[in-house]
Amino acid sequence: MKSHPASLLAEVRTFRQNHPDVRYVDLIALDIPGHFYGKRYPIEMLEKVAAGSPLKLPQNAVLLGAQGGLFKIGDYCFNDGDPDANRRLVPGTLKPVSWESQPLGQMLITSDGTEAPIEFEPREVLAKVLERLHHKGIHPVVAFELEFYLFDKKLDNGLPQFARDPLSDDADDQPNLHIERLSRFSEVLDDMAHTAKDQGIDITVITAEIGPGQFEINFGHLDDGLRAADRAALFCRSTRCVALKHGYRASFMAKPYLQYPGSGMHVHVSLYDGAGNNLLAAHQQQPLRHAVAGCLELLPHCMPIFSPNHNAFRRLGGTVNAATRASWGFEDRDACVRIPESDPRNLRIEHRLASADANPYLVLAAILVGLEHGLETKHEPIAPLNEDRSSGTDFPLDMLDAVRAMQHQSVLRDKLGAEFVDVYCENKRQDHLAFQQEINAREYRWFL
Template identity: 95%
Template sequence: MKSPSATLLAEVRTFRQNHPEVRYVDLIALDIPGHFYGKRYPVEMLEKVAAGSPLKLPQNAVLLGAQGGLFKIGDYCFNDGDPDANRRLVPGTLKPVSWESQPLGQMLITSDGTEAPIEFEPREVLTRVLERLHHKGIHPVVAFELEFYLFDKKLDNGLPQFPRDPLSDDVDDQPNLHIERLSRFSDVLDDMAQTAKAQGIDITVITAEIGPGQFEINFGHCDDGLRAADWAALFCRSTRGVALKHGYRASFMAKPYLQFPGSGMHVHVSLYDGGGNNVLAAHQQQPLRHAVAGCLALLPHCMPIFSPNHNAFRRLGGTVNAATRASWGFEDRDACVRIPKSDPRNLRIEHRLASADANPYLVLAAILAGLEHGLETRQEPIAPLNEDRSSGTDFPVDMLDAVRAMQHQSVVRDKLGAEFVDVYCENKRQDHLAFQQEISAREYRWFL
């Protein structure tokens, strides 16, 4: 068996042979708000890193706010000397970038698996949750679904404009689910799909959603939770790049239009034991009920993860299939936790609450923590919506309330890590307060 460095070195050398035109590779990782940061490396230097040379980036790059600024969080950022932290290359993620004007490559990097992982790095948080489940003999299989909007490339006084239908050159301002919309926007959608596949992402179904210029992409079920989250993160990056190449903007913003549906991140999760048996289907599906109860119990305390910004809270209780209470149901898209109809082998939950711009590593970590908590406590869930349309428990619908509900919840701190919870909550609190430090035109109209 090859050593990790030998495997990486072979990957880099193969890439160089197949793409001799590429001179630089972006080494990228996801920060807390869900943006990529990193460095652009000459490809020959990447070969040295693959062979074992150190790869260091500032630890506090993970703590960047939504606009890229640093907040004082405990001793981080301003009282710690801004130290470097080791990163490593993620095998299998070195791919060509086709949406830039010049030949380029990209590769994921992470602190997980290094001697001193960054406790609050999103990928490391998910790694710890998955390792704990694996030690218990539980192996998740995961599939993400992401909704997004296309807009015209040009903004109108800072506001998004409907995309132009390539066939008629009229704006696509009619909300519908018609299959013809896939044909009319086929050039950009096909390029998005092919680019994603070139990145190693297993995408499956493409759907025209209800909002004007809104679409959904489904990913294949993956037995590696980290890879499933990698796919979701990388798809967002490539899709935005491809859209710009075709004269559009692509955005995963949770609620770009008040009058139209928001964009969600739906996550399908099934759990298997070491023998390949579906854990949720055992004992007349009693573990499924326990898992649902655990998800619903932690959901109100994970809202800053599922709705990571001011705009994401606007999506809740929206026009279509966006709940305002923690609920569940069989084949019910109004529920936060939906149980799709399936055979026992494929029995799973579909967690539907997260917004499309949430951090996929953290969303999956929070969902798995809820499932784990439910299997441990073996509580019965509240009534499903199929039995009681008013069933559900309240959750915060404001960021500051959500942060308070998350920060001191003992189970969340235990499952996701106390250091991560403290850092994440303060990051969200500071981001929210910074967002409020601007007087809008509406405020002048109302109060001047």
């Protein structure tokens, strides 16, 4: 929804009063691969935008590939004249940035809520899904959990090096879940949490994960799906920047080490009606079963969203808690869709398949469409893993197969938008083909 100029103007003016040394603000939005693009605005110009002046950026900035290049996708990029598209400021997201050498602010921008939203902009895709659910009287409550690795700031011939233990200066090369790791890396982790809170992100639990230098940070539940995805995206940006300040490199890469667990994006979703009743818990939890069935039915067709690059497919099935089949279970971390133990008020699904470097707007949109589809079709799910450890349905384990499975799926084309599905699939196809256009050292070792 559009925000009233008066409230935006008040937000900018309050920010200027509280941070008089800030001269510039980065206006940023997430593209299809999950990278931020935007412009750095003088604070005086931001005040004019907040008052109603136009804010325009190239429409095709949303279509950038993983390396920032443009692909020919229909008439976009090369046959459309590279037009500008209107953006708007996202209220409540103007915050100070603490990781730059000079005082700086940042603020999210989006095309959703404008007169001509960009159909394939990730935030707009999610906004449409949420708007449709709200009209049906369905109100999601969402919480993200993100895993990431810390590496040494310097690469070794392009390869990551283990993060150095700040107490011993030795490489943190031992996989473990020890609480002491949180203490040893407390300085950088505390700064990450403090900086995230400065960005308006509700940080809760911090966990040392199994991989060497691997951590997980959880966020509080939100009844605003757009804000929940905003916070996941902003957290990735702030975490990477804070790590560099401390001499580390933080990465949400799905599978940086073949021998250690990958990094996932776990999303908890509850559905409530307008009176605050948990829809999934009604009628002896029958809607929960229907919602799970819908998620599992569409999951094989959403793989380009959940595993958005070649490396992300490496994460599936190789090590701990990463499935290779669409499955569900109660309190079962081997399942793609886990039902955590809870009381009826907090009954929810935990969707565990997406990689940490997936686009949070699109991941949440795909999950919600699966839940919506299940509530509409009212099918029974396959057996949970608790009853049958072999239960599950296959999904693509290769990007080109995954794109073919997604592009012509009628439910996704209807509920996510046909234009988005076509653009997204072609973007992923072209990115994957571009990635393949390099001969690595292993090929020469094997075949020269």
